[in-house]
Amino acid sequence: MSSEPFDSDDAPPLTETIAPGTASDPPLGAEDAVTVTVDGTEVTVGSGATLLDAVEAVDTDDSVPALCQYDRQDIGPRSECRTCMVETDEHGVVPACSFPAEEGLDVETAAADAAEARDVNLDLVLSDHNLRCTTCGKNGRCDLQDAAIEQEVEEPRYGVLGDREEYEPIDDSSSFIQIDRNKCILCNRCVEACNDVQVEGVLRMEGSGQDTRIGFQNGAETMEDSTCVSCGHCATVCPTGALVEKGIEDATTIPLPGFTQKNSVGKVIDGTDDSKEPMTPKKRDLPVDTAPEEDKEVRDWP
Amino acid sequence: MSLLDTDRTTVRIASREAETAIGDVLRDADSEVHAVGSTGVPAVEPLVLLTEDGRTAFFAACSVGRAEALLTGLEDGFDSVVDGADAVVEHDPNAARLPATDLPELSAGQRTVLGPCGWLRPTDPDDYEAAVGFGGSDPETIRELGAEILGRGWGDWCQDRTLADSWETAREADGDPTVVVNAHGTGADTLLSSSAPFAVLDGAAAVARATDAERIVVYISQDDDHAVDQVETAVWGYPDPPVSMSVVTGPAVYRAAEPTMAIEAIEGNHRLEARLRPPGPDETGIHDRPTVVHTARTVAHLAAALDTGSPADSRLVTVTGDVAAPATVELPERARLAAALDAVDGAEEYKAACVGGRFGGLTDSLDVRAGPESLLDAGLGTEGVVELLGEDRCVVKFVGERAQFAADTNCGRCVPCREGTTQLAELLRDLYDGRYRRDGIEELIGVMERSSICTFGVDAGRPTRTAMTEFESEFHAHADGRCPAGSCPRKAEVSTT
Numbered sequence: 001m002s003s004e005p006f007d008s009d010d011a012p013p014l015t016e017t018i019a020p021g022t023a024s025d026p027p028l029g030a031e032d033a034v035t036v037t038v039d040g041t042e043v044t045v046g047s048g049a050t051l052l053d054a055v056e057a058v059d060t061d062d063s064v065p066a067l068c069q070y071d072r073q074d075i076g077p078r079s080e081c082r083t084c085m086v087e088t089d090e091h092g093v094v095p096a097c098s099f100p101a102e103e104g105l106d107v108e109t110a111a112a113d114a115a116e117a118r119d120v121n122l123d124l125v126l127s128d129h130n131l132r133c134t135t136c137g138k139n140g141r142c143d144l145q146d147a148a149i150e151q152e153v154e155e156p157r158y159g160v161l162g163d164r165e166e167y168e169p170i171d172d173s174s175s176f177i178q179i180d181r182n183k184c185i186l187c188n189r190c191v192e193a194c195n196d197v198q199v200e201g202v203l204r205m206e207g208s209g210q211d212t213r214i215g216f217q218n219g220a221e222t223m224e225d226s227t228c229v230s231c232g233h234c235a236t237v238c239p240t241g242a243l244v245e246k247g248i249e250d251a252t253t254i255p256l257p258g259f260t261q262k263n264s265v266g267k268v269i270d271g272t273d274d275s276k277e278p279m280t281p282k283k284r285d286l287p288v289d290t291a292p293e294e295d296k297e298v299r300d301w302p
Numbered sequence: 303m304s305l306l307d308t309d310r311t312t313v314r315i316a317s318r319e320a321e322t323a324i325g326d327v328l329r330d331a332d333s334e335v336h337a338v339g340s341t342g343v344p345a346v347e348p349l350v351l352l353t354e355d356g357r358t359a360f361f362a363a364c365s366v367g368r369a370e371a372l373l374t375g376l377e378d379g380f381d382s383v384v385d386g387a388d389a390v391v392e393h394d395p396n397a398a399r400l401p402a403t404d405l406p407e408l409s410a411g412q413r414t415v416l417g418p419c420g421w422l423r424p425t426d427p428d429d430y431e432a433a434v435g436f437g438g439s440d441p442e443t444i445r446e447l448g449a450e451i452l453g454r455g456w457g458d459w460c461q462d463r464t465l466a467d468s469w470e471t472a473r474e475a476d477g478d479p480t481v482v483v484n485a486h487g488t489g490a491d492t493l494l495s496s497s498a499p500f501a502v503l504d505g506a507a508a509v510a511r512a513t514d515a516e517r518i519v520v521y522i523s524q525d526d527d528h529a530v531d532q533v534e535t536a537v538w539g540y541p542d543p544p545v546s547m548s549v550v551t552g553p554a555v556y557r558a559a560e561p562t563m564a565i566e567a568i569e570g571n572h573r574l575e576a577r578l579r580p581p582g583p584d585e586t587g588i589h590d591r592p593t594v595v596h597t598a599r600t601v602a603h604l605a606a607a608l609d610t611g612s613p614a615d616s617r618l619v620t621v622t623g624d625v626a627a628p629a630t631v632e633l634p635e636r637a638r639l640a641a642a643l644d645a646v647d648g649a650e651e652y653k654a655a656c657v658g659g660r661f662g663g664l665t666d667s668l669d670v671r672a673g674p675e676s677l678l679d680a681g682l683g684t685e686g687v688v689e690l691l692g693e694d695r696c697v698v699k700f701v702g703e704r705a706q707f708a709a710d711t712n713c714g715r716c717v718p719c720r721e722g723t724t725q726l727a728e729l730l731r732d733l734y735d736g737r738y739r740r741d742g743i744e745e746l747i748g749v750m751e752r753s754s755i756c757t758f759g760v761d762a763g764r765p766t767r768t769a770m771t772e773f774e775s776e777f778h779a780h781a782d783g784r785c786p787a788g789s790c791p792r793k794a795e796v797s798t799t
Contacts, residue, residue: 019571019572021571021572021573021575022573022575023562023563023566023571023574023575023576023577023578023715024566024569024571024577024590025577025578026577026578026579026580026581026582026583026585026586026590027581027586028578028581077578079578079716079755080715080716080717081716081717082716082717082718082753082754083717085752085753092752093752093753095753098578099580100580100581113748113752116745116748116749117718117749117752117753120718120722120745120746120749121717121718121749121753124717124718124721124722124725125717125721127721127724127725128721128724157742158721158725158728186714186715186720205573205575205714206573207714208557208573208574208575208711208712208713208714209709209710209711209712209714209720209723209724210709210710210714210720210724211714212714212715212720290572291572292553292572292573294553294555295553295554295555295711296555296710296711297710298703298706298707298710298711299706299709299710301699301702301703301706302699302702302730302731302734302790302791
């Protein structure tokens with residue numbers, strides 16, 4: 001982060017002004033090549049490896065969804081979904097995706113405490129996801145759907161986000177990318193793709209608790225008013241139907257008469273159709289909104 | 303000149319506020335009058351301490367009228383006013399600590415770590431030098447003590463663990479270490495920062511020597527203006543600081559005290575969320591440099607240990623909740639928590655106590671020792687906070703509100719905490735619909751405890767878990783449509799949305 005200020009007007013945003021709203025995690029992973037044992041099988045992994053690298057190298061006793069993990073192009077581990085918990089002899093139950101592989105560590109995927117944690121956490125992800133797969137453009141190519149099928153989820157403990165009054169509107173304002181936050185699992189892949197790979201500084205994590213959401217660094221309410229350059233990387237990395245390229249947002253929906261991707265949520269923010277010249281606002285004209293958060297009101301009991 | 307060396311009659315006013323109405327009155331006395339900060343026990347404050355020739359007279363909760371009478375009496379000398387005192391004690395003429403008295407509110411526990419509070423002028427380096435002395439101990443001695451002292455509070459990276467291993471990690475890591483004193487949020491840390499800031503800085507300087515650190519950052523909630531002012535003044539007045547010292551404020555939200563969120567705040571991030579671990583901040587902390595994070599309590603304990611030669615076998619305990627005013631006392635680890643109740647008014651009758659901070663454990667008995675092992679054995683927390691619930695309080699409502707607080711104020715990063723606390727609150731709301739699913743609640747809390755990223759989520763279910771054991775009949779009563787305390791709405795009145 002030592003770049004000098006640019007002078008030209010169409011300069012990309014300085015990395016100093018990128019404010020993704022996420023924590024600076026320490027470097028995670030083994031310092032050297034190490035050998036660990038996963039479900040009785042010894043496996044050697046290289047430097048930088050996490051336990052998940054070892055888990056994925058063997059045929060494990062239990063499946064480990066590691067739903068939020070991406071691990072390509074400097075994205076992740078975010079280690080937020082905690083569906084990768086495994087039991088170790090030294091450290092108890094740990095998240096495989098972000099726990100450094102350690103020489104001699106013995107890992108068990110089928111240990112009861114770890115398996116229960118993976119199951120409960122997957123159900124917790126589903127509890128905040130609108131499971132309207134039949135009207136979702138990612139039906140059949142969704143990491144969450146795959147994990148739920150793989151884990152044989154039949155009746156999630158905590159239900160799903162089914163109350164339409166709680167839904168956030170679909171943000172259909174951009175000509176290129178649609179956002180349905182009701183399907184977002186907050187894996188942060190899009191934020192990292194936008195900031196760490198594309199260095200665009202558009203998306204960010206914002207809010208806290210149940211208000212945590214993907215927002216825009218310029219404080220805009222809609223994709224259209226953000227500084228998005230429509231590169232599409234966020235949609236590429238999105239594990240669910242939360243960020244989808246326009247034109248295919250209902251590509252895999254089941255054709256039920258009168259029930260569409262948009263009216264499955266019911267509220268839609270449309271674009272203004274204002275022509276934009278240049279296509280995106282000049283970034284330096286838009287301040288980065290980094291107002292610190294205030295203490296929140298706590299909902300009344302009960 | 304130090305307050306301890308004077309031959310004259312000395313008037314101390316112990317109070318959280320430096321400027322008091324009685325201070326204006328007593329200023330006219332023919333004696334030295336000094337503001338010495340809070341003792342930790344507001345029930346006796348403002349407290350006037352009149353000292354002459356190794357005797358101190360205590361005038362508790364001193365009104366302006368009483369101060370005026372005192373002023374008049376003092377014209378005839380010290381002996382003419384001692385009869386009207388609440389307590390008079392004899393002590394070493396150069397006593398370094400507030401002398402022990404039989405004043406009920408001040409009689410709880412000991413005053414080793416709290417020694418300077420209410421006795422020394424908080425920001426006067428001469429007082430601290432005379433009473434305790436800015437430490438020059440060699441690093442090896444400091445490390446030996448660090449191997450015996452446990453970190454205090456959830457804001458300490460070494461909570462309930464000895465300090466020395468973390469220091470060693472920081473020393474071995476790449477880059478010059480930073481020492482963060484986390485004084486965010488907990489009453490005892492705020493008290494020490496306000497009333498004994500030199501003890502905090504002196505202890506931090508010792509950690510810096512033990513870790514070859516290059517700077518000290520004291521981290522305080524932006525709402526604690528007084529503590530911020532006091533520590534900043536002490537930083538300016540610190541004689542020959544061995545490393546750079548500064549004060550950084552963080553947002554006044556509960557989670558901001560978590561060690562990695564403290565580091566995020568110090569780095570200037572506008573949004574606070576927990577960092578993954580391992581490795582911890584002692585390996586990679588502020589701007590990737592090794593960073594040891596201790597609470598003000600921990601470093602003040604270290605400073606006291608360096609002064610006396612061995613760690614005090616004591617814990618700072620703050621009593622709060624349904625009491626007239628919160629108080630902080632220092633209990634021997636073998637003492638029962640109940641002993642701390644002497645320091646507060648209104649604690650005669652209580653139904654339950656939440657022991658261990660916001661997310662402590664609930665119990666109906668404070669007949670448990672103050673040391674961390676006893677507390678953990680009893681399923682309680684070691685934060686050093688005892689929150690009393692009066693006889694009329696509903697335990698289910700209390701733990702429901704704590705679960706909701708956790709759901710609304712968590713950082714939002716990990717699923718077991720973000721979604722788990724929300725579902726926990728919903729499972730507790732189900733009680734009002736007649737459903738009590740203890741197994742489901744225990745399963746959820748177990749997963750939150752073993753898979754959350756940070757202590758916030760690990761501890762968030764503890765009030766509920768412990769209450770289900772200690773007060774289970776109340777859960778059944780609510781499921782049956784009845785709140786024994788009469789404070790919860792009946793089923794029909796609760797919206798089920």
